Amino acid sequence: MSQLAPIKITVDKQAIRRIESDLLHIKNGAPRAMSLAINHTLGVTRTEASKEIRKQVKLKAGYVRDKLKIKRATVNRLNGAIQTPTRGTLLTRYPHTRYKNSDMGVQVKPTGGKKRMPGAFFIRFANGVQVIAVRTEHGPGLGRSEGLKVLYGPSTSQVFTDVKDDLQAPSGNRLMQRLGYEADRLLKRQ
Template identity: 35%
Template sequence: MQVEVDRSSLQEVRALLAKFSDGATRAHARSLNKTITKSRTESSKEIRKQVRLNAAYVKSLMTITKASQKKLQAKISTPSRGLLLSRFSTDTSIAGDKTSWLKPPSIPKRGIRVKVKPTGGAKVFEGDSEIKGKPFYMVLPGTNGRVAIVGRRSKIGSDGGRIKVFYGPSLSQVFTDVKEDIAEPLALYQLQQFEKEIDAILRGF
């Protein structure tokens, strides 16, 4: 048995293989981008099970870098610095972004109350051993009226300041804690999306 392949047929095969190779890379990039978007949504849900933050705020801190055909990598970046403890105030006007404070609010008679976790009760924040007296509110310079919970240091700090700003957990820290919980289902989701993209490319041939 003899099989002959003429030059034009060979060129068609090469063109088809080149098109498929390019399509596979494109499918990979698209599946990564769909997965990273879903990852942000699922991560936000898990993060909000750990810390008492609203969905819009968590989403605003999770920056997506999308994949391309030249760089098949997608990632989520989160700030490593701790969140202001005032974000966890039980006073929604202090915790949220709707109020732009010109001067700090007065201290409630019962003290400054915070609630970091979504479950359990609120606690009166008493400060720590580095400060003298009770913590109080201060409008942070260079912000759009953002209030922080601060205290006066008993000794000058390493940066030379007398005021200590209190922070809670960082979003990066919480994200690290929860991302392993969603890694397996997201890996399966990416595989499913890749298969769908490949099917779409094959139907286009």
């Protein structure tokens, strides 16, 4: 998974101390409330991150959601993360068209049209994955797969790096609200 800098969320330390003292009589009360709040916030932040990513690149929501993995918090480990692989995204993941003159067109940005790519063509790997490639070398003696370059577009990790700063403040506020909700819920159960 990714080694990118995480979203840094700041919390109100006095509110945390107050919740810890309120839940002192409940076994693992504060850690339970915190882990539940963190996990809820991660889910909502992943959805918001997916929407922001799709404002910059034309990928399907399901694909982006699958790439944004959540590492959940537990009572013993009170931190969570949204991770994404750093691998590039194949151009076939974006809307693409083959034109009559055998050129390809790919739309990476959500606005505008498809960009023509003269000389690009489809190839299929042995595992069945279809990709867009261009020939980089010509001449005799080249094997079937020699001299080919597979084309990639912006990866989800690249775009996530761009949008994560915008998500920090709303996520911190949401975490504090949810922490208060989870603490109240635990207190009402007792």
